[in-house]
Amino acid sequence: MTIQRKYKVLVVDDEPDIVELLEYNLEKEGYEVQTASNGKKALAIAKTFVPDLVLLDIMMPEMDGVETCRQLRQRTELANSFIIFLTARSEEYSEIAAFDVGADDYLTKPIRPRALMSRINALFRRDVQKTSPDEHDVIRIGDFVIDRTSYTLMKGEVQITLPKKEFELLYFLSSNPNKVFSRDDLLHHIWGADVYVLARTVDVHIRRVREKIGEDYITTVKGVGYKFEMPK
């Protein structure tokens, strides 16, 4: 299976064998994996790693999976992440509590890698479908129709196809019209948190977009950043 963006998975379990098994299989499937051996570490890592999926053992020393889950869910940046519990067949006690604190699914050990992988892959496939045929992928503003499904842009009757970054930039700016974003903001939303690119790169992309859609739509606010606005 091929993954367009590299999804991030955080594996939390106190048994090194399990961690290793999961890590190996996930990386083979093309996921980016981080591991933690207890809840505290998981929370710490999640501060900078921001996983799309957390595999969480329920039984752990210090802070158990349920509590960890609760605290993870309090982070707004994890609102759209999946959390799957791992549980030994015996420990059924927690099933209900697990869903109460915001788990999306749970799996019983022993883990069968094949099954797990296909389940995880399915998770993200569904995720993709959910967001793709959505109405929200088209932004209409002024005489523009900005269509995320085709990466094209209609300015009146004229169709313009933009390359990825340029399109993302325009799309993001136009989805928050009149709001000023700093270059760092734009880098984080479009390039991603863990990509190390110079802020000046944004300038160049802004220029290219301006060349293609016209000079009057993206405004510079000196010392602050850029905003999209319709001219009067």
Place this chain on the structure above:
Amino acid sequence: MTIQRKYKVLVVDDEPDIVELLEYNLEKEGYEVQTASNGKKALAIAKTFVPDLVLLDIMMPEMDGVETCRQLRQRTELANSFIIFLTARSEEYSEIAAFDVGADDYLTKPIRPRALMSRINALFRRDVQKTSPDEHDVIRIGDFVIDRTSYTLMKGEVQITLPKKEFELLYFLSSNPNKVFSRDDLLHHIWGADVYVLARTVDVHIRRVREKIGEDYITTVKGVGYKFEMPK
């Protein structure tokens, strides 16, 4: 309203080269940096400096990073600070101990400045999109709409985009209408506590704002300062 304050970083490492590299890059990014070459000195500095972030080498003479971290964490004033460990790739021994004593993250040397900076910036960044539908950034007073998200000002039907300092000045004054602020107050709030600028500078900015919004809104109180008020 709060202006981005200067975050403080304490760099602790016994290798001068590393310290210098980090210090240089952090200061270039606008952080206030103090350095220490071992754990004891770090603890001493932290008494008066109170860093928002500590970059802590694990392997150090006298007192190692783990122990230093533990003692730092006992200080209540550092409860909300970040602590990031620096570790050579080989010294994996300490990963677990590190999180146990309250580290937030760890990085392996060799250090890639750009990646590190981006990661640190991310730590202090508040999520952007979250704040977008918020109305709190808009001040409505009389026939003015002063919008911090777009750095624009509507006076009736007329839109005016102000440059950064001018906008901040107007925004600050108008968020406390009828209250008089001395030039020092304004410098302190808008320019920041540790910036040395002549108080006369405020006059000039006031002049510019008056030119753009009209002469009747910012009133001078001689011997005291300025205030924003709607004319009768």
Place this chain on the structure above:
DNA sequence: AGCTATATTTCACACACAATTAACTATTTG
């Protein structure tokens, strides 16, 4: 694999304009 085209990032320089200072004038106040 290699080649080509295109996208993306970096770099360097010039320029515009914001920010600050300076110099001078006007006004208030005791």
Place this chain on the structure above:
DNA sequence: CAAATAGTTAATTGTGTGTGAAATATAGCT
């Protein structure tokens, strides 16, 4: 009518941004 404070305009400094071009990376194709 001094002395102090603020207004005004101009000159200077400084920073941020625009721009073209070069360097890398990526994708598509034979």
